[in-house]
Amino acid sequence: xxxxxxxxxxxxxxxxxxxxxxxxxxxxxxxxxxxxxxxxxxxxxxxxxxxxxxxxxxxxxxxxxxxxxxxxxxxxxxxxxxxxxxxxxxxxxxxxxxxxxxxxxxxxxxxxxxxxxxxxxxxxxxxxxxxxxxxxxxxxxxxxxx
Numbered sequence: 001x002x003x004x005x006x007x008x009x010x011x012x013x014x015x016x017x018x019x020x021x022x023x024x025x026x027x028x029x030x031x032x033x034x035x036x037x038x039x040x041x042x043x044x045x046x047x048x049x050x051x052x053x054x055x056x057x058x059x060x061x062x063x064x065x066x067x068x069x070x071x072x073x074x075x076x077x078x079x080x081x082x083x084x085x086x087x088x089x090x091x092x093x094x095x096x097x098x099x100x101x102x103x104x105x106x107x108x109x110x111x112x113x114x115x116x117x118x119x120x121x122x123x124x125x126x127x128x129x130x131x132x133x134x135x136x137x138x139x140x141x142x143x144x145x146x
Contacts, residue, residue, distance in 0.1 A: 010130035015086040016048050018075070018130065022086075025073035027052065027123075029064045029092075036063070042071070043109035050088050050123040051108050055115035064092040064121060071123050086130035088123060095120040 010018070019025070025042050028035060038060060043051045050071045054060055069092045076083035095101050104120045111118055 006133060007131045008134050010084065010086065010132055012048075012128045015088075015128045015130040016044065016125075018084055019050070019073055019086050019088070020044050022073040022075065025050070025071055027060070027064065027092075028070040028072065029060070029067060031059070031063050041109055041112050042073075045108075045122070048088075048125045048128070050125065051104065052121040052123075053104075053109050053111045053118055054121060055111075056117040056119045058115075061094060061119055061121065065094045067092055069123060082133050084130060084132040086128070088125045088128050090124040090126035092121055092123045095122055 023041060024039055026037050026039050028037050030036065040052050040054075045051055052060075068090065071088045072085065074083060074085040095104060101120060108120055
């Protein structure tokens with residue numbers, strides 16, 4: 001669906017396809033009763049869950065386990081003034097099942113900063129939204145030459 005503001009809403013499948021190709025995202029969670037945003041590398045499970053791999057004793061692990069979080073990834077091309085943004089909102093949980101942990105150790109994301117003891121955090125995609133900037137710089141639906 002196109003709107004008159006130069007953005008197009010993305011459906012769930014488009015969002016997940018774009019996420020699968022993004023190397024970095026941002027997890028949005030609550031830290032000391034305030035919003036916190038942390039850039040992270042990640043992976044997607046076949047069911048669309050966002051997967052993070054982090055230190056078992058990290059502040060992030062303790063803050064997000066059992067909490068509702070948001071996860072955002074995007075891509076921007078400044079030359080063409082185009083891009084996209086996808087947000088996944090859902091419950092986060094540390095993976096505790098040993099078989100699931102073993103599977104994710106083989107197939108899941110690799111930590112860019114390995115720790116002696118790592119866990120996987122799964123964000124279940126309860127709400128997946130996204131939009132694409134398709135018009136570049138526009139004013140009242142007319143493209144402005146730069």
